[in-house]
Amino acid sequence: MPLSSQSERFILHFGEMGSRWGVNRTVGQIYALLFIAPHPLHADEIAETLKFSRSNVSMGLKELQSWRLVRQANRVGDRRDYYESLGDVWEIFRVLMEEKRRREIDPTLSLLRDMLLEEPKSEDEAQARQRMQSMLELIELSTDWFDEVQRLPPETLQNLMRLGARVQKVLDFAGKLRSPKPSGNPS
Missing domain, CATH: 1.20.58 (Methane Monooxygenase Hydroxylase; Chain G, domain 1)
Structure with a gap:
């Protein structure tokens, strides 16, 4: 998923803020990406977009799910798990x-x-x-x-x-x- 410079700034800022809020930078950036994404993303898309390892993305998603800020979504015909942030x-x-x-x-x-x-x-x-x-x-x-x-x-x-x-x-x-x-x- 290509990011605009504005989206990159938003994601980087949330990474910085995440560390101030008690979560690591990776978790903050994953959350920011999911928040602005126009549709649910699977873990490989998140890893590719943010240039994170797949294991870091998996751990970050688990953390965000434990905070109830991200939920799992599925697509018909696709066995991968997709993730989206709360919209409201x-x-x-x-x-x-x-x-x-x-x-x-x-x-x-x-x-x-x-x-x-x-x-x-x-x-x-x-x-x-x-x-x-x-x-x-x-x-x-x-x-x-x-x-x-x-x-x-x-x-x-x-x-x-x-x-x-x-x-x-x-x-x-x-x-x-x-x-x-x-x-x-x-x-």
Whole structure:
């Protein structure tokens, strides 16, 4: 599959970003190629296009499948496996967030909950326990918020994100409505 210079730049950039996101450069580049490909590709096409070894492509595809970012597709009359990325960017975002949570946040929550079951044996441990409790509360609040946001339809989520800083103004206004008004009579 011949690549335009723009496609090459996109693929190379995703390779660089992949290493920052915790996957290797090869995985990032394979994902980028599948994301922009007009049709599903088989592993040999990917290897040839990116000039990677077939074994690197196979390992990269397995990694991307474990992240649920790439799925297998088949063609009638062809025994090879073809691969394609998820097409909807909102679905990609949702899957990425779910996987990051499953791989990084959930184990941290489990560890914190287990550690907070233990009684502190010293003042230092009590202080550390308080900080761990604060961290647990923040992560639980964040994950509860994420669960709520995840249930929103993509259109609603887009509108919410477009509101940006205006959400803060609405919340400030709502807070002013709830707060008691000072009376005009000094006591």
